[in-house]
Amino acid sequence: MSWPKNNPEPVKRKPMTPQGISALSKDLYFGFKFALQHFLSYFLAMLGIILLTVIMVVVILLIVVVPLILFVGLPTFIVWITTFTVEVGTLEGTMFIAIILMIVLPILGPFFVAYGSLYGMSREIIESEATSAESAFSWYKKRALSLVGGGMVHFLMSLAPFLIAIYVIFATSITGPTNEQLRLILPVGFVWIILSNGMLSLTFPGIIDGLSAVSAAKRSVRLCCRSPGRVLGAWTVYFTMIVVPIISLIDDQFLNAVSVIPNEILAPYGAAITLLILFVILPAMSITFSRIYLILTAQDESVYDNDDDDSEEYTIKLEVDYDES
């Protein structure tokens, strides 16, 4: 027999942050609003970062290429480059993947850092309403390694199933997929790329917040699982905004349905789309995800409140564990 409880434990209220379409539309609205308000800062920062990234890629290539030329001689090096595709095609699965990754990842590294430093600027805007073009370089310098790591996590997670498939095809006697199978595999792969990158879309804001690449990726997945509508919704909108205009530029029979742009205006349309993506959509995207990150982590740490007094569901009770010792 046990004594009846006359002092039941209080039910803990689960902290809540805004969800659904209203929250998503707010995130998108403020993303574009701040991107346009700080257009000049982002424009100058992007120009500087693109220049710096190109220089970094050239430096990385020189670091690899120059010693190689000195070691094997220029003629041999040229022969290597020209026969490279054939040689790679004959490699075994693991070696093939390793070689491709060894070539691709160092070149992508500077791009990851460049993209990540945009999130630094956006964090400053969302938290303090101000930023400057030079801030991007400050983040570029201070978080370079983690941002490269974050980019690699994105890259490897997106391509992981494909790399495993390539490995299996090479390592076993399984023949490649038939056209019919590809019709099923490609859409599934496409969905995987969207989903995995969507779930990792808060990785860069996490790195800017001081987390390591792996911790930021884990936190991004956790936050996305808690608020899938808000995170994946924003991601899908931006993905569509970036990918659809790019696809419409590609002259391919398969993509005829979306290739609605007349050939005469294809070139100016392409230039306009590129500028729009670089200087407006990417900054807006980084602002939106920085904002979502700050709000969702506040919920994570139970320290969220907002100006909407009427909406009770938005408010949470502070439940910070505090160690008195």
Add this chain to the structure above:
Amino acid sequence: MMNPKGSVPEIKEFIVISDLKTIKLLLDRTRADIVFKYLVNQEMTVKQLADAMGKKPGTVLHHVQKLNNSGIIEMVRTHETTRGIVERYYRAIAREYRLGITEMMRARTKETSPQNPVQSTLVGLSTLGITISDADMKRADDLLSRIIEIEVKTEKLINRSDNTAFQRLPTSTRINVLKSMNKFLLSKNSTYNELLAEWHDLLSQYLNNSKG
């Protein structure tokens, strides 16, 4: 609405910092100002701090992140404004910060002199006319190292960061108590006394030589 909903965790009266890295972090003027001038008194956002200090928000944000990661300050709440800004409010975790004496001495030694305590003592003795010869240098170095090692160990026994009553004492009182107890405990340590006697013998030789 700017006030947090629910109970805000109470700020501690004081904490003792004994980690060398944290002490060094606070040696930076901007970071020290953020903590001791502003965040010990009230919770503030990065923007408020930047405005108060006349610095760029980006610069302040970097410093705040470092302080937050080291646990000197904490984020107490996040507030979403109607303008779309998401403000994070930070506050010092204590009203007063005290440095652990041992670590403070170590930090000072490292800041002012790159030499270790043994080397700096030997160099310091030369200013008193006691220049240890090369033949005796190894012995002197060995003796001093062991003496200092025992002294540091003894000091750590007394100056414990978990002894809050002791850490609450004013700095001058703590130093006096520390000196007094150190002397007492060391006088009871036979190894220490033997080493000290040997060291004094060595010093006496040099003092006699210099008199001669």
